[in-house]
Amino acid sequence: MRELAWLIPLFPFAAFGLIVAFGRRLPGQGAYVAVGSLAIAAVLSLGIFAEMLTGAGPLDHNVRWMVLGSLPLDLGVQVDPLTTVMLLVVTVVGSMIFIYSIGYMHGDPRYPRFFAYLSLFAGSMLLLVLANNLLFLYVGWELVGLCSYLLIGFWFERPAAARASMKAFVTTRVGDFFMFLGLLLVFFHLGTFRFEEIFTKVSGGALSGTVGGLPLVSLAAVLLFGGAVGKSAQFPLHTWLPDAMEGPTPVSALIHAATMVAAGVYMVARTYTLFLASPGWAALEVVAYIGGITALMAATMGVVQDDIKRVLAYSTISQLGLMMMGLGAGGYTAGMFHLMTHAFFKALLFLGAGSVIHAMHTNDIKAMGGLARSMPATYWSFLVGALALSGVFPFAGFWSKDEILAEALHRSPVLFALGALTSFLTAFYMFRVVFYTFAGTPCGHHPHESPPVMTRPLWVLAAFSAVVGLVGAPLPGGSPFHHFLHLEGVEAVPFDAGLALISLGIAGAGILAAAAVYHWRVVPSQSLRRAAGPLYGLVVHKYYVDELYAVLFVRPTVAAARYLRTFDVYVVDMLVNLFGYLGVGLARLYRVFDLYVVDGIVNLLGWVVKAMGSTFRYVQTGRAQNYLLAIALGVIVLWVAGLVR
Amino acid sequence: MQVGLLHYLVVSALLFCLGLYGVLTRRNTVAILMGIELMLNAANINLVAFNKYVAPGALSGQIFALVVITLAAAEAGVGLALVMAAYRNLETVHVDEINIMKW
Numbered sequence: 010m011r012e013l014a015w016l017i018p019l020f021p022f023a024a025f026g027l028i029v030a031f032g033r034r035l036p037g038q039g040a041y042v043a044v045g046s047l048a049i050a051a052v053l054s055l056g057i058f059a060e061m062l063t064g065a066g067p068l069d070h071n072v073r074w075m076v077l078g079s080l081p082l083d084l085g086v087q088v089d090p091l092t093t094v095m096l097l098v099v100t101v102v103g104s105m106i107f108i109y110s111i112g113y114m115h116g117d118p119r120y121p122r123f124f125a126y127l128s129l130f131a132g133s134m135l136l137l138v139l140a141n142n143l144l145f146l147y148v149g150w151e152l153v154g155l156c157s158y159l160l161i162g163f164w165f166e167r168p169a170a171a172r173a174s175m176k177a178f179v180t181t182r183v184g185d186f187f188m189f190l191g192l193l194l195v196f197f198h199l200g201t202f203r204f205e206e207i208f209t210k211v212s213g214g215a216l217s218g219t220v221g222g223l224p225l226v227s228l229a230a231v232l233l234f235g236g237a238v239g240k241s242a243q244f245p246l247h248t249w250l251p252d253a254m255e256g257p258t259p260v261s262a263l264i265h266a267a268t269m270v271a272a273g274v275y276m277v278a279r280t281y282t283l284f285l286a287s288p289g290w291a292a293l294e295v296v297a298y299i300g301g302i303t304a305l306m307a308a309t310m311g312v313v314q315d316d317i318k319r320v321l322a323y324s325t326i327s328q329l330g331l332m333m334m335g336l337g338a339g340g341y342t343a344g345m346f347h348l349m350t351h352a353f354f355k356a357l358l359f360l361g362a363g364s365v366i367h368a369m370h371t372n373d374i375k376a377m378g379g380l381a382r383s384m385p386a387t388y389w390s391f392l393v394g395a396l397a398l399s400g401v402f403p404f405a406g407f408w409s410k411d412e413i414l415a416e417a418l419h420r421s422p423v424l425f426a427l428g429a430l431t432s433f434l435t436a437f438y439m440f441r442v443v444f445y446t447f448a449g450t451p452c453g454h455h456p457h458e459s460p461p462v463m464t465r466p467l468w469v470l471a472a473f474s475a476v477v478g479l480v481g482a483p484l485p486g487g488s489p490f491h492h493f494l495h496l497e498g499v500e501a502v503p504f505d506a507g508l509a510l511i512s513l514g515i516a517g518a519g520i521l522a523a524a525a526v527y528h529w530r531v532v533p534s535q536s537l538r539r540a541a542g543p544l545y546g547l548v549v550h551k552y553y554v555d556e557l558y559a560v561l562f563v564r565p566t567v568a569a570a571r572y573l574r575t576f577d578v579y580v581v582d583m584l585v586n587l588f589g590y591l592g593v594g595l596a597r598l599y600r601v602f603d604l605y606v607v608d609g610i611v612n613l614l615g616w617v618v619k620a621m622g623s624t625f626r627y628v629q630t631g632r633a634q635n636y637l638l639a640i641a642l643g644v645i646v647l648w649v650a651g652l653v654r
Numbered sequence: 655m656q657v658g659l660l661h662y663l664v665v666s667a668l669l670f671c672l673g674l675y676g677v678l679t680r681r682n683t684v685a686i687l688m689g690i691e692l693m694l695n696a697a698n699i700n701l702v703a704f705n706k707y708v709a710p711g712a713l714s715g716q717i718f719a720l721v722v723i724t725l726a727a728a729e730a731g732v733g734l735a736l737v738m739a740a741y742r743n744l745e746t747v748h749v750d751e752i753n754i755m756k757w
């Protein structure tokens with residue numbers, strides 16, 4: 010089964026090709042093809058997972074692609090526990106979201122195209138996950154970026170969506186630039202892109218030099234992390250993700266919650282050996298603090314959002330920050346575990362939000378209320394997702410978040426404080442949404458529950474969100490997930506019941522606080538806002554990061570572009586026009602020459618021939634006697650000439 | 655005065671020139687035919703004169719003259735027949751007026 014791993018990305022790619030070529034003529038207007046291809050990929054992934062569970066070792070299937078000078082470039086797939094986990098997440102969550110999209114996108118004028126893009130995304134993501142070298146990881150990385158761009162701007166008639174897609178693409182590109190530098194650094198110093206060889210060489214002491222006082226290996230790791238900062242929307246490149254919510258909700262669930270944004274976390278985990286090799290764990294320190302800061306910042310911003318999808322977007326940023334913090338704190342397994350659980354419950358939450366939006370035709374949670382009665386399936390599954398995200402026992406988020414907090418506490422109290430505060434805020438904003446949306450007085454009209462094609466994926470994902478955390482539970486003999494996925498040389502912090510109680514307490518406090526403010530209204534939210542004062546202003550304006558970027562980068566760029574446009578219009582265009590006029594002038598000159606000289610010569614020849622003809626035609630009298638005379642005279646002339654000679 | 659080859663040749667040349675002149679200048683077809691006869695007979699004089707003075711033992715000059723006379727007779731017959739045919743159709747024997755084949 011593992012030998013067939015290279016087939017997995019090909020199915021969605023093939024679906025993409027089919028849908029692009031045949032579109033509406035396919036079964037289900039292409040949707041069934043997309044779902045089917047991903048389902049096959051999911052079955053293959055499950056098979057691989059089963060094989061790995063039964064103790065099969067990792068597999069590296071490598072093909073030489075080409076040789077640059079003496080440096081080989083490889084093309085290959087790698088199957089190890091890390092890949093397997095990602096494969097499962099992408100294919101299982103992806104399949105659910107594909108099925109959900111059949112209902113959500115129903116009646117959209119570009120319905121087949123949506124599934125084409127989704128398939129392309131799934132294929133690219135699987136390529137990213139399976140790649141056994143940095144280069145092909147990068148290829149997949151850019152392809153998912155492209156799909157993200159296409160899907161955020163899927164409703165490109167809306168200017169906000171078009172702008173958001175551009176913003177997402179450009180912002181992630183900034184990170185990708187650093188990642189590319191990191192790639193080149195690694196390739197030039199180690200001469201290979203393959204993970205295995207890179208790790209062997211780095212462990213063997215390659216990359217131990219310094220450049221400008223910085224150890225090369227730390228520099229390479231931090232540069233690669235730059236890509237993750239862009240892709241996983243970490244501070245300071247987090248601004249694109251909330252705007253990306255302009256895309257259709259299934260896209261937000263698949264790309265901007267479960268899979269693509271987690272690619273950054275996956276990449277850090279994949280190149281973890283590189284990060285570990287950095288002296289004094291400097292690179293990991295950077296990862297941990299960027300993650301922690303992002304987690305807290307995004308959580309605070311999530312509290313003040315009224316758009317249900319934006320709350321979830323900030324929550325995603327915050328959770329990605331937590332994963333990064335977990336990885337940075339040395340919790341290789343903890344970070345990946347949280348990635349997996351988060352994929353399930355965040356996809357669930359987004360799909361639930363999509364179901365609500367589908368029924369209410371608005372994103373504003375303050376315009377909703379009392380939906381629990383009219384949309385029970387959505388309500389219960391959303392509640393499971395919210396409990397999982399808040400970290401309530403025994404739902405998925407509890408186990409993974411607890412592990413990250415344990416790792417953070419083990420590393421530094423500052424990180425723990427960031428994580429704990431984030432957890433509190435997470436529970437708070439999630440239940441703020443739950444209370445605003447599902448509790449309280451019902452709003453004006455009577456919304457209907459979504460069709461089964463949408464609610465059934467919710468149930469499946471809710472079931473996963475409820476139980477998937479148990480694979481990381483500290484059973485006797487260690488947690489199964491740790492047993493399955495771990496890195497040699499990285500010791501996981503053991504489970505600590507006291508800490509787990511504290512984290513549960515934090516989550517409970519968050520939920521209670523939200524209930525106090527938004528359900529029982531013991532403390533009206535207005536007075537809270539007033540009490541927070543300038544802090545509230547700061548948060549509601551998203552720490553002015555967008556404004557800062559506008560002043561620092563966007564406006565100078567636009568201004569420069571304007572100036573360059575002026576230059577183009579007046580100088581470059583003028584030059585071009587000048588050449589044009591020059592050409593026209595020359596052509597006029599040549600025309601005169603042609604008319605009077607060339608044509609003149611031709612006409613002259615004609616005229617001469619004609620004149621000669623009309624002169625000599627009189628010779629042709631048609632009288633035989635004249636010809637005879639000419640002959641006689643000719644004979645005489647010849648005779649005389651003969652005499653004279 | 656002894657009559658020699660030169661005398662014959664001069665007579666012959668004069669006769670030829672007269673014939674040629676007739677052929678070139680006359681418009682009457684019969685006259686042109688007569689001119690042609692003159693030119694042929696001038697040639698005959700030349701032939702027999704040369705035969706007599708240059709190669710007295712040979713007969714080829716005499717025989718050639720006889721052939722030319724035969725030819726001249728045939729020519730006159732065909733030519734006069736043509737003239738008759740033309741006259742019947744066109745009621746003229748003037749070469750300038752016989753021009754229906756001319757474009």
